[in-house]
Amino acid sequence: MATLTSSQATTLGNDEILRYSRHLIMPEVGMAGQQKLKAARVLCVGAGGLGSPLALYLAAAGVGTLGLVDFDVVDYTNLQRQIIHTTNDVGRPKLDSAAEKLGAINPFINVRKFETKLTSANALDILREFDIVADGTDNFPTRYLVNDACVLAGKPNVYASIFRFEGQASIFATEHGPCYRCLYPEPPPPGLVPSCAEGGVLGILPGLLGVIQATEVIKLVLGSGEPLIGRLLLVDALSMRFRELRLRKNPECPVCGANPTVHELIDYNQFCGIRGEEAAVTETVPEIRPEELKTKLDAGDDIFILDVREPHEYQICNIGGHLIPLGDLPARMNELDSSREIVAHCRSGVRSAKAVTLLRQAGFGKVKSLAGGILAWSDKVDPAVPKY
Amino acid sequence: MKVLIPTPLRQYTGKQSTVDLGPGSVDDVLRELTSRYPDLRKQLFGDDGRLRKFVNVYVNDEDIRYLENENTLVKPDDTMSIIPSVAGG
Numbered sequence: 461m462a463t464l465t466s467s468q469a470t471t472l473g474n475d476e477i478l479r480y481s482r483h484l485i486m487p488e489v490g491m492a493g494q495q496k497l498k499a500a501r502v503l504c505v506g507a508g509g510l511g512s513p514l515a516l517y518l519a520a521a522g523v524g525t526l527g528l529v530d531f532d533v534v535d536y537t538n539l540q541r542q543i544i545h546t547t548n549d550v551g552r553p554k555l556d557s558a559a560e561k562l563g564a565i566n567p568f569i570n571v572r573k574f575e576t577k578l579t580s581a582n583a584l585d586i587l588r589e590f591d592i593v594a595d596g597t598d599n600f601p602t603r604y605l606v607n608d609a610c611v612l613a614g615k616p617n618v619y620a621s622i623f624r625f626e627g628q629a630s631i632f633a634t635e636h637g638p639c640y641r642c643l644y645p646e647p648p649p650p651g652l653v654p655s656c657a658e659g660g661v662l663g664i665l666p667g668l669l670g671v672i673q674a675t676e677v678i679k680l681v682l683g684s685g686e687p688l689i690g691r692l693l694l695v696d697a698l699s700m701r702f703r704e705l706r707l708r709k710n711p712e713c714p715v716c717g718a719n720p721t722v723h724e725l726i727d728y729n730q731f732c733g734i735r736g737e738e739a740a741v742t743e744t745v746p747e748i749r750p751e752e753l754k755t756k757l758d759a760g761d762d763i764f765i766l767d768v769r770e771p772h773e774y775q776i777c778n779i780g781g782h783l784i785p786l787g788d789l790p791a792r793m794n795e796l797d798s799s800r801e802i803v804a805h806c807r808s809g810v811r812s813a814k815a816v817t818l819l820r821q822a823g824f825g826k827v828k829s830l831a832g833g834i835l836a837w838s839d840k841v842d843p844a845v846p847k848y
Numbered sequence: 849m850k851v852l853i854p855t856p857l858r859q860y861t862g863k864q865s866t867v868d869l870g871p872g873s874v875d876d877v878l879r880e881l882t883s884r885y886p887d888l889r890k891q892l893f894g895d896d897g898r899l900r901k902f903v904n905v906y907v908n909d910e911d912i913r914y915l916e917n918e919n920t921l922v923k924p925d926d927t928m929s930i931i932p933s934v935a936g937g
Contacts, residue, residue, distance in 0.1 A: 598935060621934050623855055623856055626855045643933075646901040648902045648932070653856060
């Protein structure tokens with residue numbers, strides 16, 4: 461962590477003294493603490509759900525140098541939780557949108573933008589300029605990358621992750637504390653744990669967890685309180701219960717243990733079993749394009765449309781298909797007529813491909829999957845069908 | 849004793865967030881749990897029949913890896929938690 465001197469750089473001007481007044485009058489922060497905040501250099505990896513509240517509060521609190529890493533563009537589905545971005549920002553790089561808000565909240569801080577994906581090639585260089593890292597990314601390969609980079613660089617990793625109504629938070633990679641790999645030595649195989657894009661997330665949840673991350677960052681900078689080291693905080697927003705589990709440093713940990721075997725950053729996509737960008741495991745099954753299906757239906761062809769989504773998705777939009785959720789399909793195949801031509805569809809085409817495989821194995825010969833799902837139907841055939 | 853089921857796994861337990869089971873070893877409890885909810889088996893156990901490495905099991909607030917692993921005894925008043933890794937952000 462940056463050592464504090466009463467150098468010019470961390471001296472507060474009168475405008476800053478007024479701005480941070482509620483910190484300064486508190487002995488736990490005071491002038492010395494506020495100067496530590498000003499001297500602190502914190503890297504937020506990801507400017508999304510967790511990164512939004514995290515960066516906003518760190519900026520407001522006066523963290524002097526705030527680094528942001530993101531390569532994404534703001535889209536409409538982000539706005540339900542990524543509160544640093546506004547409707548007008550849709551289509552803009554998240555970094556530009558976020559940096560603008562942070563500068564507006566606090567012009568006294570220095571925002572460093574890294575418009576790139578964090579990779580094994582650039583992570584250590586980027587981390588070098590910072591004292592603390594806050595991991596607000598959204599996928600396993602980057603989680604392991606951030607962890608390993610923090611351990612190798614000796615920088616604490618203030619961690620949070622979320623799923624639907626639940627969140628987890630901790631601080632990893634401190635000198636004596638456990639790291640992410642001590643908790644989760646191996647990632648789950650791709651496809652087994654749904655992402656927020658697949659499983660959904662309550663918009664407020666990254667708010668709760670991101671603010672917990674910001675709190676822990678500020679405590680680390682101030683050197684006060686009991687940091688969340690060696691503890692995993694579990695937040696269940698649905699029952700509004702907070703629980704805590706004990707984490708231990710694994711002496712056998714390949715990264716932070718007594719005899720580490722990982723001495724440099726590795727290929728994390730390979731480590732997590734992801735070969736390319738396409739994480740989803742899609743089987744090759746017979747498909748039909750939306751335009752083709754439309755032509756056939758218009759010509760009066762006898763086609764049975766099977767919707768394999770969930771009932772709550774059917775309520776959002778549907779194209780009049782017969783609803784049998786994928787999970788129920790094995791038990792409900794008797795509702796289908798194998799002599800008819802069947803087109804199965806879901807939201808994007810992944811579940812319907814699985815349905816087609818199941819049905820073909822069960823002897824249904826004339827079944828196809830709607831390529832691109834109802835999203836593609838909306839794009840190519842009927843824009844009145846909403847996308848979600 | 850009580851087993852707490854995390855959100856990602858509730859789809860396999862008929863949306864139950866807690867399941868009450870008899871005391872025994874962690875292994876006994878997990879076998880009973882997966883015989884009641886067979887779809888959960890693939891999530892918790894690998895093809896070799898062993899607990900998957902990314903699934904952490906806690907008895908009260910302690911990781912079973914630092915107790916007696918699957919042989920850890922779970923008493924009637926204990927709470928067992930299954931903690932999967934999630935990565936959303």
